Amino acid sequence: MIKRGDIMGLSKKQLEVAKLIAEGYSSQRDIAKKFNISEVTISRWKQQDEFKQAIKVFENEILQDMKRKLIGMTPKAIRELDKLLEADAESVRLQAVKDVLDRVDLRPADKLSITGDVGVTIIDDIPESIKE
Incomplete structure (x- = not known):
């Protein structure tokens, strides 16, 4: 893993530019x-x-910061x-139930397939006089 010490040969300006790039700052221009500075320099x-x-x-630092923030928000999200x-609304409760089950990987099956042999007996109970 790359550490901050590995990039200390860069100037302060280069580090600031690298950080803005990592943050997805609008454009190189x-x-x-x-x-x-010129775009060519960058x-x-x-x-x-x-x-x-x-x-x-800087990208790794941003990711770690986002993870910490999301973990910190977890208790509030669970309470909500x-x-x-x-x-009160059944549709809201249903969606909440689906979300909970999805989070613990207990999703309902999209399709239920039942297979097997079922014996069928045909009983000819129509009188012969009607058949003709």
Whole structure:
């Protein structure tokens, strides 16, 4: 795994540009304007291994931060889902039940297939006089 120490040879400006790229900042043109550098400079930096590593480091940090935030939101989300299970509207309760079951991987089957041999006996109970 790439660590911050692996990218310390970059300038402060390069690190800031790499971070904006990792964050999905609007465009390379906007980044170039913000730092008063050319787009060609950014393109050249993007070819350097250390700069590429810096972008990956920042992307990983962003992902870890998002995971921490989502984990922190989990208790509240569970409480809200629990409330929905008691909602007045049947459709809301049904969707909440589906969501809970889906989260614990207990989805209902889309299609139920029943196979087997069933013995069928045909009883000819029509009188002969009617058959003709």
